[in-house]
Amino acid sequence: MGDGLGDNVCDYRRAAGWTQEELAHAAGLSASVVRKAEQGGNVRMETLHILARALGEETSALMASAPLEPREPDDGHTLRIMELRKALLPPIGFAVEEPTPDEVPRLAALREVARQVNRSYYGDAYGRLAADLPALIREADAAVRFYDSGPERAEALAVRVGVFRTVARYLTQVREHDLAYESLRRLLADGQALGSELDVASAASGMCWVLMGQGRFAESARLARDTADRIEPERISKAGDDHLAMWGWAHLRAVAGAVRNNQYDEAESSLRLARCAAGALGREVSGTYQSGVTFGPVTVAMAEVEVAAIKGDDRTVLDRADRETLGEKARRTLGAPRPNSWFRHRMDVALAHQRLGRHQEATLELLDVRRKAPAWLSHQRAARDVMAGVHKGRKRSLTPEMREMGAFLGVR
Template identity: 45%
Template sequence: MIARAHALLLAGKYLTQVRQYDMAYFALAEAIRLARETGQTQLAATGVVGLCWLLLRQDRFDESETLAVQTAAEIEPRMSEATPAQLAVWGELWLRVAAAGRRNNRLDMAKHARRMAGTAGGALKREHTDFPTHWSAFGPVTAEAKAVEDLALVGGARGVLRRADDGPLSPKAVQNFGRLSTNNWGRHRLDVARVHVLLGSHQEAMDELVNLRQTADVWLTHQPMARRVMADLLKTRKRTLTEDMRSMAAHLGVDG
């Protein structure tokens, strides 16, 4: 049953990524059920993290927030005794709360959730990845990337660029803090691309998109943010488009 729960969780995460939401919901819910039945609390909580992300993708913000808060309360670890995997999953649940609160205009809840995620990240000291006890990387770098994402959403463009080059997200911090997961790194660099467009730095935005196409091509085509960045670039670009720009627009299915 545990192996089946792992397989369903993997399927649910993939199906969410490719927007097959009905099948993803079934897979994740079944994975959570099986994990609970076999006493695998950590695995069940990991499934809830995935289910909350699915609910976010469907704009079901209240449901995502409520589920994440309830689960975080159920599994809240003692900081002095918690394993890295327990801290990581607990921190990820608070990231889901923050994302739901931000999108649902519940800013006080989002700020509180970011602080809780930061607490979990700080307790870990560096990014933690230990499949299958924890399915994705979490730590101080992830917590910082998500805080920067909030800054991007409220238009703090120069702050995004400053924090992207300094602190836990900077290239020089990798040795001390570790790296973001591939998906979180991609989302973070899309935030950077977006603020470059807002500041009129079109070539810098394109450099970010081109780098992501080279390293995560399939992932990029499933990102609405990538299409929005490209569409905004096309709308605001006053000079002739470069070959890279025309190629990227066609790749993402964005009309010029």
């Protein structure tokens, strides 16, 4: 294979005995898209997945040795991200001394601050979150240095685990993958020091998401499966809610990586086990601060819709999006998923509408998400892709809603 994405697409196409036009026809794309991919242009992950599927290859094979997609431009948080970088990656050398706390760290107060900052993440208060996290990291580090033994040491580590979990989620959300990786590495180390299986599994789950953001689908799926195997309950009927929720989420991470890599049998196998975990819970369960996940039948149903979206089965997406387990009545009975998980589900719905030429419906879905989570939506490349598709595919003049949504996302 070649050294980059373009070479790989070309090599696999030639191995199949196809011209660029024949590959484009098999994939349902235009020949210009295939040419762009082979010339090393910036190709969307969705397009790469479609090309791999047409060639009968895993998506990862086309990406071997290819550079990462460029991260979207930041939204003015550059200086705050730099402060986070300094807090996570302080200078190390002979003359660098770690500061001693001015007073005895109060762990109960620090834990409560960490909880409040975590709520800022789920409340999409990203500006406040980026401003608060550097100091919180330093205070958590200082507490761990201060308490070097005894129960206070374990409590200090547990507080820092919660801090790193929030940091990693935020940094993954804003596509700062290198810093998210460092946060997860430190979360994993603290979880191991505590002997906490759930904390280690939480770090691994976050790492799977980072790997997917880097296009490393096979590695993500493998890590997720290994994690699920490690924490599988001996007896499902005796497992606690947190344990079942984390086990189920590990399987959903495996589904996400496998289906993006065209490994549909592996994805279905993991999906069956996720359904098993959700069935044992019987409802959406919001885990404790330790596990930090919400999982249940609604979450699994959203994952099933996501699989259909990735496969390009848009009619199934729309048929299932608001029915049965995902219907409003069922969600009132079973419980609500995490808001961000629900919004990602609605992005799948918007994409299905757009691909079927239902441009106004796609736009209205995005507008609804924007009303509820504008900060979250502003970081979603998928939203920009949907609106770009609307602008390109619209034959008539754009509606006011389309212009509004396009302006918000920077799509012209």
